[in-house]
Amino acid sequence: MTKHxxxxxxxxxxxxxxxxxxxxxxxxxxLVLDEQxxxxxxxxxxxxxxxxxxxxxxxxxYQDGVPLVHGFRQSELDYVxxxxxxxxxxxxxxxxxxxxxxxxxxxxxxxxxxxxxxxPVPIPGWxxxxxxTVGAAQILLKESSVVASDAVFAGSGPLxxxxxxxxxxxxxxxxxxxxxxxxxxxxxxxxxxxxxxxxFAKILEGWQWKRAIGxxxxxxxxGVDAVRISGEKSVESVDYRRRGEWxxxxxxxxxxxxxxxxxxxxSMAAGCDCHWSHNQACWTVxxxxxxxxxxxxxxxxxxxxxxxxxxxxxAQGGIAALGALHALGRIDASERDRLAAAYRIRLRKEMGxxxxxxxxxxxADRLRVPREADTVVCRCEExxxxxxxxxxxxxxxxxxxxxxxxxxxxxxxxxRFCGHTVSELIGxxxxxxxxxxxxxRLRSPIKPLPLKELADLAHSSKE
Amino acid sequence: MHTLPRNExxxxxxxxxxxxxxxxxxxxxxxxxxxxxxxxxxxxxxxLVLEKDYPGRHASGVNAGGxxxxxxxxxxxxxxxxxxxxxxxxxxxxxxxxxxxxxxxIKVAESEGEFDLQKKRVAMLQSRGFGHEKLIDKTILRxxxxxxxxxxxxxxxxEDDGHANPFRTVTAFRRRCETLGVEFHSGAAVTAARQRxxxxxxxxxxxxxxxxxxxxxxxxxxxxxxALLGEPPVPVDAQxxxxxxxARMPAFIEPVVGAQGRxxxxxxxxxxxxxxxxxxRGRAESGxxxxxxxxxxxxxxxxxxxxxxxxxSQARVVRCWAGIEGVMPDQIPVIGPGSEPGVFHAFxxxxxxxxxxxxxxxxxxxxxxHGRGSLDIGPFAIGRFADKGDATQHGARSYGG
Amino acid sequence: xxxxxxxxxxxxxxxxxxGCEMTVGxxxxxxxALLGEGITHFRNTPVTAAxxxxxxxxxxxxxxxxxxxxxxxxxxxxxEVSEGMCIERQCGAADPELDPALAAxxxxxxxxx
Ligand SMILES: Cc1cc2nc3c(=O)[nH]c(=O)nc-3n(C[C@H](O)[C@H](O)[C@H](O)COP(=O)(O)OP(=O)(O)OC[C@H]3O[C@@H](n4cnc5c(N)ncnc54)[C@H](O)[C@@H]3O)c2cc1C
Ligand SMILES: Cc1cc2nc3c(=O)[nH]c(=O)nc-3n(C[C@H](O)[C@H](O)[C@H](O)COP(=O)(O)OP(=O)(O)OC[C@H]3O[C@@H](n4cnc5c(N)ncnc54)[C@H](O)[C@@H]3O)c2cc1C
Ligand code: FES
Numbered sequence: 001m002t003k004h005x006x007x008x009x010x011x012x013x014x015x016x017x018x019x020x021x022x023x024x025x026x027x028x029x030x031l032v033l034d035e036q037x038x039x040x041x042x043x044x045x046x047x048x049x050x051x052x053x054x055x056x057x058x059x060x061x062y063q064d065g066v067p068l069v070h071g072f073r074q075s076e077l078d079y080v081x082x083x084x085x086x087x088x089x090x091x092x093x094x095x096x097x098x099x100x101x102x103x104x105x106x107x108x109x110x111x112x113x114x115x116x117x118x119x120p121v122p123i124p125g126w127x128x129x130x131x132x133t134v135g136a137a138q139i140l141l142k143e144s145s146v147v148a149s150d151a152v153f154a155g156s157g158p159l160x161x162x163x164x165x166x167x168x169x170x171x172x173x174x175x176x177x178x179x180x181x182x183x184x185x186x187x188x189x190x191x192x193x194x195x196x197x198x199x200f201a202k203i204l205e206g207w208q209w210k211r212a213i214g215x216x217x218x219x220x221x222x223g224v225d226a227v228r229i230s231g232e233k234s235v236e237s238v239d240y241r242r243r244g245e246w247x248x249x250x251x252x253x254x255x256x257x258x259x260x261x262x263x264x265x266x267s268m269a270a271g272c273d274c275h276w277s278h279n280q281a282c283w284t285v286x287x288x289x290x291x292x293x294x295x296x297x298x299x300x301x302x303x304x305x306x307x308x309x310x311x312x313x314x315a316q317g318g319i320a321a322l323g324a325l326h327a328l329g330r331i332d333a334s335e336r337d338r339l340a341a342a343y344r345i346r347l348r349k350e351m352g353x354x355x356x357x358x359x360x361x362x363x364a365d366r367l368r369v370p371r372e373a374d375t376v377v378c379r380c381e382e383x384x385x386x387x388x389x390x391x392x393x394x395x396x397x398x399x400x401x402x403x404x405x406x407x408x409x410x411x412x413x414x415x416r417f418c419g420h421t422v423s424e425l426i427g428x429x430x431x432x433x434x435x436x437x438x439x440x441r442l443r444s445p446i447k448p449l450p451l452k453e454l455a456d457l458a459h460s461s462k463e
Numbered sequence: 464m465h466t467l468p469r470n471e472x473x474x475x476x477x478x479x480x481x482x483x484x485x486x487x488x489x490x491x492x493x494x495x496x497x498x499x500x501x502x503x504x505x506x507x508x509x510x511l512v513l514e515k516d517y518p519g520r521h522a523s524g525v526n527a528g529g530x531x532x533x534x535x536x537x538x539x540x541x542x543x544x545x546x547x548x549x550x551x552x553x554x555x556x557x558x559x560x561x562x563x564x565x566x567x568x569i570k571v572a573e574s575e576g577e578f579d580l581q582k583k584r585v586a587m588l589q590s591r592g593f594g595h596e597k598l599i600d601k602t603i604l605r606x607x608x609x610x611x612x613x614x615x616x617x618x619x620x621x622e623d624d625g626h627a628n629p630f631r632t633v634t635a636f637r638r639r640c641e642t643l644g645v646e647f648h649s650g651a652a653v654t655a656a657r658q659r660x661x662x663x664x665x666x667x668x669x670x671x672x673x674x675x676x677x678x679x680x681x682x683x684x685x686x687x688x689x690a691l692l693g694e695p696p697v698p699v700d701a702q703x704x705x706x707x708x709x710a711r712m713p714a715f716i717e718p719v720v721g722a723q724g725r726x727x728x729x730x731x732x733x734x735x736x737x738x739x740x741x742x743x744r745g746r747a748e749s750g751x752x753x754x755x756x757x758x759x760x761x762x763x764x765x766x767x768x769x770x771x772x773x774x775x776s777q778a779r780v781v782r783c784w785a786g787i788e789g790v791m792p793d794q795i796p797v798i799g800p801g802s803e804p805g806v807f808h809a810f811x812x813x814x815x816x817x818x819x820x821x822x823x824x825x826x827x828x829x830x831x832x833h834g835r836g837s838l839d840i841g842p843f844a845i846g847r848f849a850d851k852g853d854a855t856q857h858g859a860r861s862y863g864g
Numbered sequence: 865x866x867x868x869x870x871x872x873x874x875x876x877x878x879x880x881x882x883g884c885e886m887t888v889g890x891x892x893x894x895x896x897a898l899l900g901e902g903i904t905h906f907r908n909t910p911v912t913a914a915x916x917x918x919x920x921x922x923x924x925x926x927x928x929x930x931x932x933x934x935x936x937x938x939x940x941x942x943x944e945v946s947e948g949m950c951i952e953r954q955c956g957a958a959d960p961e962l963d964p965a966l967a968a969x970x971x972x973x974x975x976x977x
Binding site (some may be wrong): 035037052070084117120126127129130131132133135136137143144145146147148149150170172233234252253263292380381383390410411413416417447448 | 865866867868869870889891892893896897899900904905909910911912915916917918919920921922923924925927929939942944949954
Binding site for chain 1 (some may be wrong): 517524611630631634706709710739751755756758759761762763765766768769775778779780782783784785
């Protein structure tokens with residue numbers, strides 16, 4: 001028999017933990033599924049490891065996760081770690097795998113809190129061995145205490161500086177930092193600074209990280225407008241263009257980062273409506289005030305909706321859970337609104353700085369949509385920007401037709417590292433707004449599923 | 464290269480509205496619509512194709528690509544034989560081989576009982592003069608399919624059957640049509656049709672169209688379009704056959720494989736990925752174009768693949784999908800003239816219409832031009848269910864592959 | 865160049881990579897363990913046989929695919945090391961001899977959803 005819960009929460013990051021705690025506190029039967037080995041999500045990854053709880057070098061925001069995870073652990077709910085969710089259907093069936101066994105579970109409400117992933121950085125050479133994302137550098141550090149010395153960090157956004165700062169605090173040598181924030185963004189974001197005033201401390205913190213990098217004698221180059229990775233098989237140098245001139249920095253590891261984008265695969269495969277956010281330059285899930293998606297019974301909260309950061313994710317998780325509890329008839333509307341009030345205040349505050357950050361760190365067009373014909377767009381099937389443009393010239397119009405013609409997006413990552421670029425490339429070629437261009441039609445399984453595990457479902461469902 | 468009369472769709476201005484007209488309008492740009500349009504055009508008519516989404520969006524673009532005569536209902540065999548020949552010379556018709564590979568198709572028997580059934584079928588076909596299905600014993604089966612499980616006892620082989628690339632096929636037909644002057648209108652869902660002065664006036668989301676002849680190639684939506692064209696209700700059901708594809712695997716099999724006792728359609732592509740399908744259905748909502756997968760049934764499909772090819776224990780499924788297909792109660796399509804003048808139908812291919820694409824277009828070309836075709840289409844008459852109480856008595860036929 | 869920092873892992877396990885024995889920290893992902901040993905070449909791509917290693921470390925890029933205990937296509941960043949684990953590079957289409965003709969057909973010959 002398929003197990004049935006009141007609420008299934010997918011993801012145990014700030015949004016998922018907050019949602020499941022809130023729901024469990026009202027007596028709902030809650031199942032939380034997360035593919036990591038412990039709760040925390042991306043920001044508070046591996047926070048239960050003793051060495052991390054002592055590590056002041058990871059910064060104060062990391063330590064904010066300690067009470068959150070603690071509260072989550074204290075809650076009356078079923079939490080399954082190392083559980084990789086591969087399907088969510090519109091009729092609220094969830095499929096996941098753990099230890100080589102696939103299972104189907106059901107609930108009356110689903111809260112998707114799958115967070116963000118890093119934005120593709122389609123620059124020449126980004127597929128070479130030795131190139132990783134800045135998030136990957138952080139994961140290696142938090143989870144395994146593995147670091148790369150003398151690496152070049154290139155990109156834009158708070159996470160770039162946070163990661164470099166963490167490296168410095170731990171005494172790991174950094175070769176150089178290349179800031180790809182377009183110069184014109186500083187001016188463009190200025191008017192939004194007023195809205196961000198409540199979070200001045202955060203802006204100040206960012207500025208201090210930057211200063212610390214300079215103080216440590218690490219070359220911090222701003223105004224870089226193009227980067228490429230050179231090397232025969234692996235990274236040999238990071239080349240950059242600044243004030244019209246190309247320079248090279250020799251290194252064997254490069255960490256890239258252009259911000260994060262919502263991890264939309266589960267929501268899209270379930271059929272949730274999405275739309276293109278111009279400011280964040282990414283696909284975001286369409287939700288109402290209670291974070292209900294367009295699919296009945298499915299809420300989406302946190303960075304998996306649109307990028308808002310950890311504190312916003314936590315607030316959204318709470319609000320989504322209260323909305324779900326109300327829909328289940330567990331709390332009345334006034335109770336729901338009363339409990340949501342504090343979350344809403346918090347969310348409003350977070351959204352103030354978000355607009356400023358969005359404008360400031362919106363990556364330049366040429367970094368999102370490669371100019372060079374031989375830059376790889378689809379890493380899995382190794383399809384280049386040139387090949388895609390040629391295919392589009394043949395009159396193939398949408399992302400799905402492009403997929404059929406060129407295999408772009410057909411590899412195991414299922415478009416996670418090319419989908420955004422493809423939407424924008426088609427927008428560029430057709431002149432259509434990105435929202436109209438659309439995205440790949442996604443289907444479960446959203447993660448590869450061993451055929452044998454699938455076959456075993458035939459037996460388990462008979463029991 | 465055929466030379467054609469310069470006879471192309473034109474425009475007429477009536478009461479301020481632009482109205483397109485042509486000799487024939489084809490509704491639906493699946494493979495059958497595109498093939499029909501091509502053959503009508505080759506017959507010298509001007510042709511417009513109206514498609515509610517885009518060409519190849521539905522069954523024709525997302526199917527398993529199986530090109531088989533193997534296991535066809537007797538009514539379809541003659542037509543399927545002609546189609547097989549057309550597939551062999553596909554490039555002559557559409558300037559592209561459509562990715563067709565004559566890899567052979569085998570239907571595996573998993574028990575002596577199943578093998579006996581196969582013997583009877585092959586004998587029956589031979590008695591009607593069809594020698595394409597050949598029995599193979601355990602040894603030859605193993606030679607052809609080294610990876611097959613030892614419990615399999617034999618099978619039926621059709622040497623020149625194989626598979627092609629569905630979306631590429633629809634595209635090749637569409638392009639060929641366009642080169643010859645056929646006009647395609649995407650996003651043009653037909654919402655109404657009426658007769659006036661011996662012509663059909665057809666309303667769509669993209670304006671109105673006029674023609675003397677209309678061909679309904681609307682797949683799973685064929686019943687609705689038929690109703691617009693004045694037919695009594697047709698029992699065509701929208702179903703959603705499901706498929707799954709694996710990550711690349713080492714090459715282990717060439718022919719396309721089906722099973723006698725269970726539904727299976729199984730093939731490995733040159734790039735190493737393996738496509739597994741069969742008759743298992745998800746849910747189809749033809750109104751919204753939505754389909755949903757049924758994992759309990761996919762699981763049965765996976766188990767079948769695993770039983771027949773133990774190497775599949777290494778496989779990882781990377782994508783699953785379902786397509787919307789029109790299925791008739793007797794599992795054979797509707798092909799032929801409609802009740803009203805100038806109307807023709809070809810829909811409801813019941814999950815095995817891909818291989819028939821080229822020939823059905825040819826048949827309709829003949830029908831429209833000469834009023835009759837070179838093949839017997841009696842069994843496919845649209846009115847065949849009209850006075851029968853229980854339409855499902857014909858029972859199930861094999862599908863997929 | 866990747867290295868490990870901080871106190872060495874309390875517990876460790878032995879694994880084999882391409883036939884070489886190595887001792888790595890318990891609880892690490894296979895990807896982190898190999899990177900910590902300075903290994904960045906995890907696989908060759910099926911289309912052009914290019915060398916690849918982990919990119920995202922969070923299970924979304926599929927560039928860290930390895931053959932682990934005989935099972936191909938596993939994400940090294942999502943699998944924990946275990947005692948006696950046998951790890952191999954993944955070559956192309958999980959096919960030892962990458963056939964250039966196969967690479968050429970890779971853009972054709974599959975159906976899509
Ligand atoms: C690599 C990376 C590093 C980051 N580091 C920081 C940082 O240091 N500081 C900061 O302020 N922000 C960081 N962020 C931004 C981060 O998105 C937010 O700060 C915050 O973590 C968002 O919370 P969330 O709950 O919405 O999502 P997340 O914290 O991302 O949590 C989502 C959870 O869902 C799980 N999940 C996703 N898909 C599945 C699936 N299919 N099956 C099962 N489980 C699944 C994940 O394992 C994860 O635990 C980082 C983002 C990324 C991508
Ligand atoms: C998953 C799957 C696997 C299959 N595998 C095989 C196989 O291996 N071998 C095989 O031989 N067959 C197979 N089939 C069956 C085969 O795909 C179909 O029989 C065949 O493609 C039907 O073609 P069609 O042109 O009739 O329909 P479709 O391709 O569905 O085309 C009908 C078109 O009509 C359009 N339309 C509908 N209503 C309107 C309207 N009102 N106005 C305008 N346009 C309209 C639709 O949008 C659609 O594009 C499979 C089918 C599926 C779904
Ligand atoms: S490194 Fe990206 S999936 Fe493992």
